[in-house]
Amino acid sequence: MRAVSFSAFGGPEVLEIIDAPVPEPGPGRIRIAVAAAGVNPYDWKLRRGLMGGEPPRRVGLEVAGHVDALGEGVTDVRVGDTVYGFAIGGGAADYTLSAHYARIPAGLDLITAAGLPVALETAFRVLDLVGIGAEGSAGQTLLIHGASGAVGQSAVQIARARGARVIGTGSVANHGRLEALGAEPVAYGEGLLGRVREMTDGRGVDAAVDAAGGGVLGDLVALTGDPARVVTIADFDGAGDHGVTASGQNSAFYGLTAVAELLDRRAYRPPAVEVHPLAEVATAQARSEAGHLGAVKLVLSLD
Numbered sequence: 001m002r003a004v005s006f007s008a009f010g011g012p013e014v015l016e017i018i019d020a021p022v023p024e025p026g027p028g029r030i031r032i033a034v035a036a037a038g039v040n041p042y043d044w045k046l047r048r049g050l051m052g053g054e055p056p057r058r059v060g061l062e063v064a065g066h067v068d069a070l071g072e073g074v075t076d077v078r079v080g081d082t083v084y085g086f087a088i089g090g091g092a093a094d095y096t097l098s099a100h101y102a103r104i105p106a107g108l109d110l111i112t113a114a115g116l117p118v119a120l121e122t123a124f125r126v127l128d129l130v131g132i133g134a135e136g137s138a139g140q141t142l143l144i145h146g147a148s149g150a151v152g153q154s155a156v157q158i159a160r161a162r163g164a165r166v167i168g169t170g171s172v173a174n175h176g177r178l179e180a181l182g183a184e185p186v187a188y189g190e191g192l193l194g195r196v197r198e199m200t201d202g203r204g205v206d207a208a209v210d211a212a213g214g215g216v217l218g219d220l221v222a223l224t225g226d227p228a229r230v231v232t233i234a235d236f237d238g239a240g241d242h243g244v245t246a247s248g249q250n251s252a253f254y255g256l257t258a259v260a261e262l263l264d265r266r267a268y269r270p271p272a273v274e275v276h277p278l279a280e281v282a283t284a285q286a287r288s289e290a291g292h293l294g295a296v297k298l299v300l301s302l303d
């Protein structure tokens with residue numbers, strides 16, 4: 001089968017499509033015949049050597065496809081079901097293993113679904129961590145830095161569904177998309193603190209999520225007045241300096257099924273996808289690394 005690998009850290013040119021053995025699912029795991037795999041900033045960070053580990057490494061965190069084989073003890077899906085979830089050992093491949101997956105909710109095609117597991121899990125996780133959705137949190141104001149990104153767009157919509165007022169940063173070109181999702185857009189960069197204070201009549205916000213990095217944690221702590229109500233997924237160095245939680249451990253897998261109810265009542269709209277064939281994995285990763293994707297999600301097609 002085809003798989004994407006790199007044998008030295010570096011730029012997109014180190015990526016190779018290799019011939020690899022089809023993996024066998026152990027207990028509690030399934031094998032997925034991959035239809036499409038999402039591209040995440042993690043993929044290029046791994047390739048640059050920023051996430052630790054040693055090459056050779058495979059890439060691809062999330063996939064959608066058909067269940068192809070069941071490991072011992074798996075009873076929640078059958079061979080042939082369409083599922084999406086987290087890949088073990090590299091999802092940008094014809095087949096991958098998964099221990100965290102769900103049936104694809106009605107209304108989502110395979111390509112769109114492939115780009116959602118990371119964003120959904122992360123968004124549900126960070127909102128839980130900052131207390132948006134906790135008892136009594138309805139009506140609170142949440143600031144999402146990086147609201148126009150894949151994680152940000154999911155977090156905006158889930159937070160709105162949980163009753164929050166959401167202010168979201170993004171490039172001006174993406175402000176229309178943010179408004180359509182129910183957020184009040186604001187430009188990032190110099191003066192963010194003042195702009196958000198103005199939008200909140202000087203009160204600041206109740207909670208904040210940093211899904212973009214770039215050194216805003218001081219501002220987010222100032223706006224919430226409490227580092228315990230700020231979480232970052234993109235600035236692990238800054239988190240220590242500001243007493244803020246940095247979250248990197250996947251845990252909110254329930255998001256893969258919880259989104260179904262939001263989709264049913266049209267409270268969740270996935271981002272538009274930009275699809276590349278597997279052969280263009282280097283181009284897709286370079287796009288992710290360059291940033292400013294125009295609010296689209298990058299997906300590799302395994303056709």
Ligand SMILES: NC(=O)c1ccc[n+]([C@@H]2O[C@H](COP(=O)([O-])OP(=O)(O)OC[C@H]3O[C@@H](n4cnc5c(N)ncnc54)[C@H](OP(=O)(O)O)[C@@H]3O)[C@@H](O)[C@H]2O)c1
Pocket residue numbers: 040041042118122145146147148149150151152169170171172174188189211212213214232233234247248249250288291292293294295
């Ligand atoms: N720790 C975890 O568990 C975890 C999980 C998932 C993702 N992440 C991290 O979270 C971040 C977002 O991931 P994603 O998939 O949502 O990425 P993405 O779709 O590429 O979105 C990136 C976001 O960052 C914004 N941005 C780009 N340059 C910026 C700048 N100079 N200043 C402020 N904002 C800027 C973008 O805004 P515009 O496009 O509007 O300019 C966009 O909102 C990445 O760093 C990723 O590695 C961490």
